[in-house]
Amino acid sequence: MRVFVAGATGVIGRRLLPLLTSRGHEVVGLARSYGAAVEVEMLGAVVAEADALDSDALSRVVKDAAPDAVVHLLTAIPAKINPRRMSRDFAQTNRLRTEGTRNLLYAAEQAGAKRVITEGLACIYEPNKWVPATEIAPLWRDPPRQFAPVLAALRSLEERTRQADGLVLRLGQLYGHGTIYGPSGSFVRQVQAGKMPIVGSGDGTFSFTHVHDAAAAITAALDSHVHGVLNVVDDEPAPVREWLPILAQLLDAPPPKHVPAALGRLTVGGWGVAFMTQLRGADNTLARRTLDWAPRYSSWRQGLAAELAHATHS
Template sequence: MKIFVAGASGAIGSHLVLQLVARGHEVVGTTRSAGKTGALRALGAESVVVNALDPEAVADAVAKAEPEVVVHQLTAIGGRPTFREAKRMAAATNRLRTEGTDHLLAAAHAVGVRTFVAQSNAVWVERTGGLVTDENGRLDPNPPKDADPLVSALRHLEEAVTGISWADGIALRYGNFYGPGTGVETAPGAVMAELIRKRIVPIIGGGGGMTSWVHITDAASATVAAIERGKPGIYHVADDEPAPARDVLSALARALGAKPPRRLPAWLVRLVAGQAPVHMMTQACGISSEKIKRELGWTPRYPSWRSGFTEGLR
């Protein structure tokens, strides 16, 4: 198929392009940076520089590509941000999930795209009864105030994509990424790994919030499955072992050769960094990926973060 990947140079985008090309698909990949076009061409994709917040530029790029499938992997996250820069990246990502989604959908509709696949996130799925939920779980309707813009943007994306009638609209709620290109890896200068080694990422409160993880190559292969045979709706994409944040962070520190993470009381983190990180570390819900395994035949290479942390961080 002819596939247009918006955000092809991002954490998951490059892995996705590589796998799509290996399966014989023709890929046009977008990037914000002209300096990344060569890397995309080396992966086997045609590359194009596009500002996803410019509707005319998006429409033109999609019209020229004439794809059968559009994949939305746009975020503005990356690099080694300061606290202020991280807030700017979050706000920019929210715009990509709202305005950027609308621009891509309009462009895809105009050229008769038959499948539209978009990146969502499972971190803010509502925790109601159990510790783990399937795709019937909704995004938290009452998130902490400092997380509301992020959750609202995800909600806009999911409703816009799964609500289309002219194509198969699919939203993928990914768990936390780790592995090459994600920052949670052993590569020199990996941002998240460096913060963990410096003990800057603490266990907050009891650390009982559930976390779901997925190796970046497994996230890409799940996306390929959705592109090739997915049905309209939402799919969860994570490994088979949702676990409390305290267990995962401790294991990740060991895998990176770091000292155990510090522990901080929830009230202190709430005072310094807001309610959102406290909520994630103490109240978050895990996700089940049984639907995508059952319906699309997806099997993760790393069924548990335990093996993934020891084998898949390089």
């Protein structure tokens, strides 16, 4: 299969391109800069140079690539996110999920691609700390102000993917090399410095996804005929009050402090507090059943331990 990957040099793309080529796929990776083009070639793919926000240029390179499938992994998420300024920090990613998605899916249609897979998020469900969300659970009706533009962009991405008869993979909190939970990631550094407390109840429930498992799910989805949305997460959703102390232990870092939600709001804002207290975990049963896929790391416990085995206290 000939596969066009937009977002080829992101944390998932760097895992995906070699995996696809090892399975015998012909891969074309989108690159916007010379450095990205070099990296795409090093990852074993053919380079297509264009800006995803330039509709005409993108249409030309997708048409030239003549792909059977198009994979949309376009983001521009900063290495460190300020939860009080999330709408600012995600502004470019929101554009890529709205304008970029429109441009890419139009280009895919014009080029005759038969399969479209896009990257969504699994942390968008209406809060409910008791029951992990399946794909039919309602999305967050009244999200915190800083998260509202992010959710609106994701809704747009999902709607356009549905219109293209494609598949959205709702990923959990990504961890592994190059992510905020990687050995040199911003979240890990904050934990090492004792600057990541448990806010309020710590009931915010995270579903994690290792970057390899995300890439493996995309690879499996290319060979399937599944459409709609799937949660691609591990098997063990866990509240912050459970996983954050374990992460600190893995890093030989100070145990996280507990701070009241009101105090947390002053430092991390409404979204930061919601992130720590309201997020809902996701259920991966449908992805396991409909794709030839299972997470390499069924639990964040094993995955984080493997990733952080050589991290040291700084």
